[in-house]
Amino acid sequence: xxxxxxxxxxxxxxxxxxxxxxxxxxxxxxxxxxxxxxxxxxxxxxxxxxxxxxxxxxxxxxxxxxxxxxxxxxxxxxxxxxxxxxxxxxxxxxxxxxxxxxxxxxxxxxxxxxxxxxxxxxxxxxxxxxxxxxxx
Amino acid sequence: xxxxxxxxxxxxxxxxxxxxxxxxxxxxxxxxxxxxxxxxxxxxxxxxxxxxxxxxxxxxxxxxxxxx
Numbered sequence: 001x002x003x004x005x006x007x008x009x010x011x012x013x014x015x016x017x018x019x020x021x022x023x024x025x026x027x028x029x030x031x032x033x034x035x036x037x038x039x040x041x042x043x044x045x046x047x048x049x050x051x052x053x054x055x056x057x058x059x060x061x062x063x064x065x066x067x068x069x070x071x072x073x074x075x076x077x078x079x080x081x082x083x084x085x086x087x088x089x090x091x092x093x094x095x096x097x098x099x100x101x102x103x104x105x106x107x108x109x110x111x112x113x114x115x116x117x118x119x120x121x122x123x124x125x126x127x128x129x130x131x132x133x134x135x136x
Numbered sequence: 137x138x139x140x141x142x143x144x145x146x147x148x149x150x151x152x153x154x155x156x157x158x159x160x161x162x163x164x165x166x167x168x169x170x171x172x173x174x175x176x177x178x179x180x181x182x183x184x185x186x187x188x189x190x191x192x193x194x195x196x197x198x199x200x201x202x203x204x
């Protein structure tokens with residue numbers, strides 16, 4: 001493992017970017033394909049369920065790419081990633097829990113669960129920067 | 137945990153990046169260990185001892201690092 005930079009080794013980073021790009025392209029293709037199928041072909045209920053779950057496959061590929069990436073890091077970098085993931089998961093868990101009460105008891109507008117994953121990704125990005133800075 | 141990494145590195149005229157390459161870790165990791173913000177695992181501590189050709193207890197001590 002060559003670690004001449006501040007970040008992860010170039011090979012690890014390249015593989016991560018490649019795997020994420022492939023998963024991202026599959027995700028876009030599946031979402032567009034499923035949306036067009038639903039709009040123009042009016043599939044039956046069972047097909048709607050399958051179409052709705054299709055984007056999960058590339059999302060799992062993204063998760064796999066992330067796990068491979070983290071396992072290829074050194075122990076300190078893994079610690080930073082783990083800390084950031086735990087804090088981000090906690091923030092989103094408590095935020096969604098709290099917002100659930102606000103929706104039910106205080107008539108706040110309903111927010112689709114589809115926003116949980118983007119919110120988690122964004123929060124992880126912010127928390128990761130903070131954790132990294134703490135160790136500098 | 138306290139360590140003498142910075143001093144030992146300076147004695148050999150190695151940069152953090154040089155030491156990181158020898159240990160096969162990132163420069164960030166060396167920096168975090170030197171500043172006492174991260175305690176290495178036992179296998180990494182042994183690797184550090186091997187790189188400096190010294191017993192582990194001459195590099196690390198269990199005194200608590202006091203931040204200035």
